[in-house]
Amino acid sequence: MSHSGTGPDSVVSFENVSKHYGSLKAVDGLSVSLRPGETVALLGPNGAGKSTSLDMLLALRKPTSGRIRMFGSDPYHAVKSGRVGAMLQSGGLMPEVTVRELVTLVAGFHPRPIPPETTMKRAGIADIAEQRVDRLSGGQTQRVRFALAISGDCELIVLDEPTTAMDVETRQLFWANMKAEVAEGKTLLFATHYLEEADQAADRILVINRGRLLADGTPAEIKERAGAKRMSFRLNRVDEPFLLSLPGLVNLEIRNDLVHIQTTDSDDTLYALLGAGYRPRELEVGSLGLEQAFIAITAEDDRANTGTPASPVEERI
Amino acid sequence: MRGTLSLAMAEVNRLRRNKRYLIFTVALPVMLYLIFGKEVATVYGVSFKVFYMVGMASFGAFAGAFNNNLIRISQERKDGWIRQLRLTPLPANAYVVAKIVGSMATTIPSIVIVLLLGRFYGGVTLPIWKWITIAVAIWLGTLIFAALAVALGYMLRPDSVQPIAMLVYFFFTIFGGLWFPLSGGLRKFGEITPTYRVIAISTSVVATGKVSMVNVAVVLIWLVGFVVFAVLAVRATAEAV
Numbered sequence: 148m149s150h151s152g153t154g155p156d157s158v159v160s161f162e163n164v165s166k167h168y169g170s171l172k173a174v175d176g177l178s179v180s181l182r183p184g185e186t187v188a189l190l191g192p193n194g195a196g197k198s199t200s201l202d203m204l205l206a207l208r209k210p211t212s213g214r215i216r217m218f219g220s221d222p223y224h225a226v227k228s229g230r231v232g233a234m235l236q237s238g239g240l241m242p243e244v245t246v247r248e249l250v251t252l253v254a255g256f257h258p259r260p261i262p263p264e265t266t267m268k269r270a271g272i273a274d275i276a277e278q279r280v281d282r283l284s285g286g287q288t289q290r291v292r293f294a295l296a297i298s299g300d301c302e303l304i305v306l307d308e309p310t311t312a313m314d315v316e317t318r319q320l321f322w323a324n325m326k327a328e329v330a331e332g333k334t335l336l337f338a339t340h341y342l343e344e345a346d347q348a349a350d351r352i353l354v355i356n357r358g359r360l361l362a363d364g365t366p367a368e369i370k371e372r373a374g375a376k377r378m379s380f381r382l383n384r385v386d387e388p389f390l391l392s393l394p395g396l397v398n399l400e401i402r403n404d405l406v407h408i409q410t411t412d413s414d415d416t417l418y419a420l421l422g423a424g425y426r427p428r429e430l431e432v433g434s435l436g437l438e439q440a441f442i443a444i445t446a447e448d449d450r451a452n453t454g455t456p457a458s459p460v461e462e463r464i
Numbered sequence: 465m466r467g468t469l470s471l472a473m474a475e476v477n478r479l480r481r482n483k484r485y486l487i488f489t490v491a492l493p494v495m496l497y498l499i500f501g502k503e504v505a506t507v508y509g510v511s512f513k514v515f516y517m518v519g520m521a522s523f524g525a526f527a528g529a530f531n532n533n534l535i536r537i538s539q540e541r542k543d544g545w546i547r548q549l550r551l552t553p554l555p556a557n558a559y560v561v562a563k564i565v566g567s568m569a570t571t572i573p574s575i576v577i578v579l580l581l582g583r584f585y586g587g588v589t590l591p592i593w594k595w596i597t598i599a600v601a602i603w604l605g606t607l608i609f610a611a612l613a614v615a616l617g618y619m620l621r622p623d624s625v626q627p628i629a630m631l632v633y634f635f636f637t638i639f640g641g642l643w644f645p646l647s648g649g650l651r652k653f654g655e656i657t658p659t660y661r662v663i664a665i666s667t668s669v670v671a672t673g674k675v676s677m678v679n680v681a682v683v684l685i686w687l688v689g690f691v692v693f694a695v696l697a698v699r700a701t702a703e704a705v
Contacts, residue, residue, distance in 0.1 A: 205551055208703050229553040238551065239543030243478045252474050256467040256552040295548065 164213035257299025380427035475566030517582030537617025
């Protein structure tokens with residue numbers, strides 16, 4: 148299920164990339180490569196290193212070590228060649244001009260500009276074309292940023308939390324537009340902490356936590372990786388060390404006599420439990436959603452590291 | 465280059481629509497000249513109307529290049545517009561170049577208007593080359609302040625930029641003798657400022673018909689110093705923009 152390794156035709160490749168701020172490892176040995184035409188979600192909690200990774204990809208920050216390539220060249224030259232369109236959370240807009248003026252201006256920076264009217268229609272901002280940029284709502288501003296990202300004819304689109312500040316309806320409209328955009332064979336990389344979004348929009352998900360890549364696969368594979376099943380039951384006498392040794396166990400949670408388990412194989416886990424003489428009551432077995440899978444993967448990682456939950460480190464320092 | 469120029473054009477268009485900018489760079493110096501321009505006195509070997517014309521033209525131009533740029537750069541850095549530009553195919557230095565080119569272009573009208581006022585309201589008559597020398601000296605001074613605005617704009621956050629902008633600006637205008645002529649110890653001190661030297665280039669060209677190389681040298685030293693300062697400030701914050 149691993150897709151790492153650098154092909155000659157990869158759009159983006161991270162080769163053992165790290166970014167340290169003093170003792171903080173914002174990104175820690177990240178290796179991954181994207182193939183043309185993929186829609187890839189970069190999924191992780193706040194402070195996981197998503198924004199730092201995208202910043203380095205877009206030549207805004209330099210890796211402490213490792214190498215990033217985009218279209219076979221360094222990120223700066225790839226960005227300046229106009230082959231990538233990007234939208235960051237922190238990207239601002241020039242005030243005191245109208246939406247149309249701004250989109251026209253930025254399109255003019257591109258070697259292969261797209262007519263501003265087309266871009267504004269695609270981004271759903273044709274109706275606010277004459278409004279001043281500094282008088283827009285949060286959602287409108289976000290759509291203008293998106294318009295700037297697609298104002299040139301590019302091969303890779305990079306979006307950092309693109310639907311923040313959008314209501315549900317606008318979010319759906321956004322993804323409908325986005326799908327039309329990438330249907331032409333463009334590669335899309337987007338960071339998100341909405342699991343639903345990653346599940347629905349991406350054909351590949353990269354789960355990162357604490358700056359490291361924890362999982363890389365299709366949404367289905369990620370769910371499987373996390374332990375596809377959850378079980379819950381009650382026990383008269385809870386023996387934690389024994390429960391932790393159950394086969395297939397990925398995550399264990401005990402509340403008094405109530406036990407929650409995530410497991411890769413619910414049959415094996417159950418038989419081992421029965422084989423040891425336990426008689427669980429109120430037994431329930433079900434499937435995990437991507438959300439639970441994600442929590443399982445990151446929680447497993449946090450436990451393995453410090454025994455405490457992930458500290459929400461500021462993403463931008 | 466084409467992209468950078470269109471960004472500079474956009475900057476000019478923004479300024480043209482900005483009433484505050486027009487008030488400080490054009491309306492205020494014009495008004496002050498209308499009030500005080502006809503005082504009769506001799507200053508630095510020239511008549512007051514010449515001195516005050518040069519002072520007011522410099523005041524408007526420097527305010528445009530410095531205060532306005534400084535506050536905008538600081539704000540646009542915080543808002544992430546500079547980051548946004550770095551994601552486009554524009555060269556990395558385009559933002560700074562466009563700011564400087566834009567403010568150099570927009571200060572031309574404010575210089576020209578006050579000089580025209582000196583000619584037709586104050587009654588200053590000079591050979592054409594002296595007019596040109598005065599205009600160019602003030603314009604060069606504008607460049608100094610545009611560079612300083614870039615340096616400080618990259619270093620200061622918007623919430624602290626206003627008072628510092630005022631402080632720096634008052635220092636250079638008062639000790640440069642833009643508002644009133646300097647004498648005695650104040651003048652000795654003022655001689656180190658580029659603002660004093662810009663006025664001195666203009667008044668000495670009117671009084672003696674010569675461009676003093678010392679004055680030009682001091683202006684150029686400040687210019688180089690602030691350009692280096694600006695380059696260092698931009699580089700130091702490259703990762704944080």
